[in-house]
Every structure is written in structure tokens, then in C-alpha cells.
Amino acid sequence: MKSDILDMSNLCKNKLSELDDYIASLEGNKQEQLIHVLHKAQGLFGYLPHNLQLYVARALDLPAAKVNGVVTFYSYFTEKPTGKNVICVCMGTACYVKGAQKVLDEVLKQTNSKKNDISPDGLFTVKEVRCIGACGLAPVMTVNDKVYGNVDEREIADIISKFKGGHNEN
Amino acid sequence: MKISSLATLDKWRDELRAAVKFDIKIMVCSGTSCISSESDLIFGLLKQKIDDHQLEHQIALVPTGCQRLCGQGPMITIEPGNITYFRVKVEDVEELFNEHILNGRVLYRLLYVDPKSGESIQDFAKMDFYRKQQRVALRNCGEIDPKSIDDYIRRDGYKALGNCISVLSPKEVVEIVKASGLRGRGGGGFPTGVKWEMTAKSRGNEKYLICNADEGDPGAFMDRSIIEGDPHSLVEAMTIAGYATGANSGIVYIRAEYASSIPPLKKAIEDAKANGFLGNNIFDSDFSFDISIKLGAGAFVCGEETALIHSMEGNRGEPTKKPPFPSESGFRGKPTTVNNVETLVNTPPIIINGAKWFRTFGTEKSPGTKVFALAGNIRNIGLVEVPMGTTFREVIFDIGGGHPLGKKIKAVQIGGPSGGVITEAFFDTPIEYDTLTKIGAMMGSGGMIVMDEDTDMVKIAKFYLEFTQDESCGKCTPCRIGTKRMFEILDRLVKMEGSPADLERLETLGKAIKTTSLCGLGQSAPNPVLSTMKYFREEYEGYAYRTKKIAYSINGEKCIGCTKCARVCPVQCIQGALRDVHFIDESKCIACGACYKACPVNAIVKP
Numbered sequence: 175m176k177s178d179i180l181d182m183s184n185l186c187k188n189k190l191s192e193l194d195d196y197i198a199s200l201e202g203n204k205q206e207q208l209i210h211v212l213h214k215a216q217g218l219f220g221y222l223p224h225n226l227q228l229y230v231a232r233a234l235d236l237p238a239a240k241v242n243g244v245v246t247f248y249s250y251f252t253e254k255p256t257g258k259n260v261i262c263v264c265m266g267t268a269c270y271v272k273g274a275q276k277v278l279d280e281v282l283k284q285t286n287s288k289k290n291d292i293s294p295d296g297l298f299t300v301k302e303v304r305c306i307g308a309c310g311l312a313p314v315m316t317v318n319d320k321v322y323g324n325v326d327e328r329e330i331a332d333i334i335s336k337f338k339g340g341h342n343e344n
Numbered sequence: 345m346k347i348s349s350l351a352t353l354d355k356w357r358d359e360l361r362a363a364v365k366f367d368i369k370i371m372v373c374s375g376t377s378c379i380s381s382e383s384d385l386i387f388g389l390l391k392q393k394i395d396d397h398q399l400e401h402q403i404a405l406v407p408t409g410c411q412r413l414c415g416q417g418p419m420i421t422i423e424p425g426n427i428t429y430f431r432v433k434v435e436d437v438e439e440l441f442n443e444h445i446l447n448g449r450v451l452y453r454l455l456y457v458d459p460k461s462g463e464s465i466q467d468f469a470k471m472d473f474y475r476k477q478q479r480v481a482l483r484n485c486g487e488i489d490p491k492s493i494d495d496y497i498r499r500d501g502y503k504a505l506g507n508c509i510s511v512l513s514p515k516e517v518v519e520i521v522k523a524s525g526l527r528g529r530g531g532g533g534f535p536t537g538v539k540w541e542m543t544a545k546s547r548g549n550e551k552y553l554i555c556n557a558d559e560g561d562p563g564a565f566m567d568r569s570i571i572e573g574d575p576h577s578l579v580e581a582m583t584i585a586g587y588a589t590g591a592n593s594g595i596v597y598i599r600a601e602y603a604s605s606i607p608p609l610k611k612a613i614e615d616a617k618a619n620g621f622l623g624n625n626i627f628d629s630d631f632s633f634d635i636s637i638k639l640g641a642g643a644f645v646c647g648e649e650t651a652l653i654h655s656m657e658g659n660r661g662e663p664t665k666k667p668p669f670p671s672e673s674g675f676r677g678k679p680t681t682v683n684n685v686e687t688l689v690n691t692p693p694i695i696i697n698g699a700k701w702f703r704t705f706g707t708e709k710s711p712g713t714k715v716f717a718l719a720g721n722i723r724n725i726g727l728v729e730v731p732m733g734t735t736f737r738e739v740i741f742d743i744g745g746g747h748p749l750g751k752k753i754k755a756v757q758i759g760g761p762s763g764g765v766i767t768e769a770f771f772d773t774p775i776e777y778d779t780l781t782k783i784g785a786m787m788g789s790g791g792m793i794v795m796d797e798d799t800d801m802v803k804i805a806k807f808y809l810e811f812t813q814d815e816s817c818g819k820c821t822p823c824r825i826g827t828k829r830m831f832e833i834l835d836r837l838v839k840m841e842g843s844p845a846d847l848e849r850l851e852t853l854g855k856a857i858k859t860t861s862l863c864g865l866g867q868s869a870p871n872p873v874l875s876t877m878k879y880f881r882e883e884y885e886g887y888a889y890r891t892k893k894i895a896y897s898i899n900g901e902k903c904i905g906c907t908k909c910a911r912v913c914p915v916q917c918i919q920g921a922l923r924d925v926h927f928i929d930e931s932k933c934i935a936c937g938a939c940y941k942a943c944p945v946n947a948i949v950k951p
Contacts, residue, residue: 208658209641213600247660247817248641250600266562267757267793268719270807283941304642304811306601307565309719310377310414310726321380328946 179224189218190229197233205234208244212251221252249304257292257299259337261285262316266305269313273327277313278302280327284334297338346620348628350506353497360498366404368445369423373486375410375569376604382434383418389437393445403445406495409573411486413473415725416456421468421486428468429454459723459745473724476743478705480693480713481529481566481686482729485573490608493615496576502621504692505580508587509627512695517588518544521691523699525711530556530647530684531762531788531864533710533777536691539681542671543589546679551591554675554682555582556652557598557605560644561760562811563791566715566727567685571598571605574689575612579635581688583622584695586633589681594635597652599642606637613637644761644815647789648863649674649682651817662819663863684789686715706732710776714790720757721796723748728792733774736766740794752797755879759788761808761815762868764875765801784875786868801880802887806834808872816865823866826857830873837887840935844888851877894951895933896940900925902947909939909948 182190196214200207211230216222222245231238245251263269263278278289278300287293287300308314311323315333322333347353372378372387387407394403411419416430422444429440432454443451455464456471465471479485488495496502508517522537543551555578559567571578582594598605613635616622624632638656646652646661653675655661674680690712694702703711710732716739718728723745730739736756740746747753755765764785766773773779777787795804813827830853836842854870861867877884886892898909898918905923910916917933920926928939940948 206656206658209655210639213639213641243660244658248643250640250642267760267791267807268563268717268725271720271793271795271799271804303601304560304644305562305565306376307559307568308377308380308414309563309565309717310417311380312719312725314380323377323380 179228182225182229185219185226185229193218193229194233205236208234208236208241209248212241212245216251221255223253223255252290254290255292257287258297259299259318261298261300261334262303262306263300264304264306264308264312264314264316265302266309266312268305268309272312274313276327277315277325277330280330281315281334284331298334345618347502347506348620350503350510350627353502353506357497357500357503360494364401367402369404369406370445371406371408371411371421371423371487373409373411373417373419373421374407375414375417375486375572376565377414378411378417378419379604381418383432385434386418386420386432386437389434390441393437393441397446399445406489407491408487409485409490410569410727412482412727413724414727415723426467426469428456428466430456472745473726473728473743476734476738477729478713478731479729480702480705481570481689481715482574482727483693484577485569485727488574490573490575491611493576493612493619496574500696501576502580502616504695505583505587505621506627507695508584509629509631514544514588514590517584517695520699521588521694524694524702525699525709526687526690526694526702527710527777528684529686529690529714529787529789531759531786533787536683536687539671539683540585540589542669543591543679543681546672548679550676550678551589551593552675552678552680553582553586553589553591553594554649554652554656554680555594555596555688556647556649556682556684557596557602558640558646558652559599559602559685559789560647560815561762561789561791563719563793564717564760564789566717566790568602568605569727570685570689571602571609575609576616577689577692578609578685579612579616579622581691582635583616583626583633584691585681585683585688587631589679591681592632592634594633595638595656595675596635597638597640597646597656600639601642609637643817644811645817645863645865648865651863652682653680660817662817663865665862686790707774707776709778714775714787716790716792718744718792718794720794721747721751721753721799722794730775732776735772735774737771739775739792740771744794747794747796753794754797754799755795755801757793757795757804757872758791759786759868759871760791761811762786762864762871763788763791764871765795765804765879767879784871784878786871801876801883802834802838805873805876806831806838809834809869812865812869816869820860820862820866822857822860823862823869826853826861827866827869829853830857830870834873837884840887840890840892840894842888844885847877847881847884847888850884893930894935895930896928896935896937896951897930897949898926898928899947899949902945904945904947906944908942908944912938912942914938 227241228238231241285293285298292299313325315322418432421428443449518540526536527533643661646655648663651661651663670680706712713729713731715729719725755767757765809831813831816823818824833846854874857870903925910918917929
């Protein structure tokens, strides 16, 4: 296991060099900007595997444990790869009182997946999010960047089917 | 152009006001809710229409920030006449443009219909939702183009900053804010002027001013709306705060989830720099100030100021004990002021109009106004800014329009996961910091969630506890383990596996967590449970004594008699012949949900 973490050969070279450029462009104390670097890294790679965290730690001259501590502290960072489509069901209070739990249950059923895990067909990752500030449309879910408001649990199968097979809208 | 004095700013403003006057101004709401319902496409279509008819010199088309009645979006307001159209769809644009713009007739179909009188209302200012509001923090929101510094200057933008730097000493600015009685709008309600004074008096040349835009309360979106709808007022307010406290560096700490708020803020910072409102020697003085942006990464606890500072330093956002207060030792160990967005944007109007003017709104101990995000089971969902001291009844029934289906409103949750519920008995209580604390709730950042008679308060309490136990940073034991245990007890109760002794356990634990936790998150985490237990004890007892009805039932109007439910029921409690409406024997039902999943027509009703 340890050697897997140390092995960085499977990380895309182009993406790493873009990350290097980003780190080089930072002004001031670079260690203080760890969170920004992690945002960039996750933006490039989609998630933060252990070997990438170690790469960031070495680039910023920080202990790997510290980087891992920060990654696991914040809910925005993920150590797991995500499906082709990311579905976020808003579980903010406004959505919750309008039936977000039913929406979430139905989405999990329709995608045949578990929360925060990639679905067996690799097409979906379903996440709970805390409030996307569109309370006027509650309950709300997003698929990739598209927001679906006033979601009725009966519409969910239709919404999801658009992203199955080759008919990916985005 | 660098503005170096109040006189040049006045001249610029006069020129802008005198310059091109449009016959018609179309304001398309570009707030989050409206964009989500395609107001951006509507904007594009309107632009196309204006170009096609070569009306670009007569018509100003403005993408504005939030126009506040989010539940009825997308909204379009047209001047003259302040005529607002609601729920505009892409396919309405053609008719709207032809009728209103080309033929000069109001399109009645898209107006707001008053639910009481049944009449269409043209002028939005006459709607109950807007009539009772008083705008200070949201003064420009929804009326200007957030990307245009010209629009901001026209509305007295940067005049307060000019006044501060050219006329007032930092000490005088602090005195004015102190005299205004402005209190922190982010939750605690600490007097802003006193906070500024503490930093100003701290020793050291290097000081920081941090704007807390980590709006983590689920259900609150006023800070986001201010940043997206009126970013210059935040830039101006931060610069004023920097001047008053002696800071030369301002930092906005903003949630990474608010990706769409960052570009307008960046643009405002750039434009302010280009015109000399930020940078070196502002208004030709010795004062220099700059603003940068730091991203959060999703942690509710970072709303706590010491946790926020640790996060900004690239660490886990864990709080530390106070003292030392950030005003003595904060970011990088230097004196730091942390203010929330809404608090800050109140300051420019206070400087222009004076502390006395500000005190004409609100109450003696809570002057000014407060913005609430009104949501849940209520007709008018959106942003509401009212003078402090307004009662819940006024907000829920006069402004909010009551329940959309006329159901009974059971409670209002205020203050988010740290707050408590307010029951009908307290609906006539004036909303201000101290009265709320007295009745077991708190102001919080301003989420206001209305719950109707169908809401299960135990499940609501469980929902909030799930949130806080998940967001607990884990540093102190009462919060880390205590909230987890409370959540487990609630979960057990809801599953009908609890006992009457659990109620006592919840109370004991709740009180212990409140008194022994390190920071505000833990100290307030039990509030939703304790307040719902106080007012809705019978609901808890229904679970604890297992007397609550939990059986599923069948909606006879929907049932098609397919027998699928009867076949999957593990205890054979569903009866009915083929093609006849089926029934569930409630005394035998174990609430497993198998029938619910099996039904092809959604006729099964959850308990």
C-alpha cells in the first residue's frame, strides 16, 4: 500500500505541469495557500488521490499528513473518483422541508448507487449538498452544472434517463 | 481615471446622471434562483430583440442582482412604471417584447396576482411582499448592473469612502459606527463599532480586515445576493473598515460553492482599483488598501472567526479559545477584524446619512434592519429586509403571504442549525437579538424557514443534528461525541426503537454540550433539539412511548387495484380484489415501505 502512495507515475504529466505552473505563479507564502492549490489540483484531476496529495505536500514543502488532514477536513475535497455525471441533491433546510429526502432516495434508486460512491455503471456519483442558494426553487438538484428546481420525485427517472446511454446533454 | 478628491467624484457622478437617458429600462433578475430558471436565456433573447429593432439607444437592458421574490422568478422589471413580470419563460419573451415595448401595453398575463383580492398588480412597490420592507443592506440589489461601476457611482457610490478619508479621522468613523448601534449580522450580534475600536487600539503596523462570506447556514443566501447584486458596496465598506481600524489589507473569505459570486466581486475590485478607490494613496491621502479573495472549501465551523482565520492560513478550520481575540492576535498573529457581508454593507449609508438616521429603523437595542431568507412552506419565498422589531406574524403573513395552500403554520425555524424554533405563541414577538435569545432561538445569519402542520418536529431536529454532528470539527469532546450521541438517540426515536428515558438523556446531553463546548458551533448545536422538545414535547413522546401512528396508507383516488402492493407485503396486511381499491390494515403494518416501492402509480402514502 505504501508504495502505491509513493508511486506518482500514473498521474498525468500535463496536468502535473499545469499544477506546477499554478504553484509557481502564487505570490507570498505558498504554504498558506494550500487550500487554493488543492482546489486547483482537484479541478485538474477531478479528485485528490493519495499520491497527488503527496505530490502537493512535496511541492509546498509540507508534511503529507498535514495535507491529508486538510483534504479530509473540508467537505469540498474528495479522495474518491467521481462518475461521469455528478448529481447533487440539495439538503439545505428549505429543500428538506419541501421533500428533499424523497428526492434523494429516488435519485439513489434510479441511479442504482450509494451516496458519495460511483454508480456500478460508472455514470453517476450522487452527493448531498448543503444549500446552493436557490431556495426559491426548493427542492433543488443539480446534474453537472444544470439546476433542476421544484423537483417532483416522479420526474426524476426522466431527468436521469437523459444522462444514461449516449444521450449525454452536457 | 483616478478619483483623487470628493469634488472629482461629485463631478463624475453629475456627468453620469446627466448622460444618455434611456426611454425604457428593462431589468432582468440574474440572481441564482432566476438564472436556474433560465433568466440568462431570457436576457439573451431580449438583447437580440432590441438589436433586431435597433432600439439599443432607447432601451437599457440591465442584468441585475436578486430582485428578492425568488419563488416567483424569473422576474423582469420595466421602468417607467416599475412594472414587474413574474415567472417569465423563454417562450414568453416574444409576446412580452411585442406587447410592452412595441405596443406599449402591459402584459397582464405575467403580472403578480394578489392572493387576497385576486387583482393583478402592476407596480411592484404596491405588493404586500415589498411594501413592508425597508432596504438598507439591499439598497442597490436588483436595481443596478453589478458589473457596472458607473451604476454604483450614480447611486452615491464611494461617496461615503470619500467622506471618511477626506473629512473624518479614523477615530471619528469608529465613533459614528459606534453611535449607530450597528451589531454583527452574522450571528452573534456583537457591536461593530466596538469591534473596530478594539482593532484600531491594538498595537502594530500590520493589521487585517476580513470579510466573512462563508455563508454556511443552509437556507440563507443574503450574503451571496449582496455580493452578486451589489459587489461595489462591499468593496467600499471594507475599505472604510480598513481606514477605521488601521488595516491596509482586506481579505474576502468566500465559500468555494459560491463559484458564481467570485467573478462579479473580482470585477468590482479591479474597477475600484482602476479608479483609485483601492490601491495606494486613496483619495490622495496616506491611506492605502487592497482586497484579495480566499476560497473556503466547505466547513460550517469556518463561520466561527478563529476557525476562519486558521482556514485562511491553510490549516484545518478548527477554532481556538478566546482570548486572545482576533482584534489582538488574528490572521498571521496580527490584529484582525472579522465582519460579515451584511454587517459591512450597512456602513456606507451610515456614514452618508449619520448614526441618527440609522437609529430611526429598528429598536433601541437592535437598530437598523435585518435581511432574512424566507423559505419553506410559505407563499412568497425570497429575500426580505425589515426593520428590527418587526414581528414574526408580519413577516410570515403580511410579507410572506402565509401558507400557499392555506394550511396552518406550526413553527418558524430561525438561526439555522444553531437556532431554535418559534411557535405560534411567539409570533407577535418583535424580532431583535435579545428577545430571540430569551425565547431560546437566536438571530443567526438570517435563515427563516416556515414549517406547516405536516412537519414532523422530531425529524426536523434530527435533520439539524445530522448537520451539526457532521460539521463538528472534532476538536473538543462535548461537541464531537455529544452531538453524535444526540443524533443516535434521535435516530433511534424516529425508528420507533427509543424509550421514554431517551428524552431525559437528550436534555441532559444537550445542556452539557451547550455549557462545555469550545466554540459557538457546539454551544448552539443542541438548540434545535432543546427548543423543539420544549414546545413540541408531545411529538417526542409519541415516538418515545411508541404511540405515534406509523402505518402506511393508500390513496383511493390513485389506486388502480393492480395487487402489486399486496403481493410484496411481508405481513399480509394489504387487502383488496383485483382492479379494486386496496386497503392497509394499520394495526398490522410494520412500515417497511415495501408497498411504497412496489406501487406503479404512487398511490401509497407515507406516514
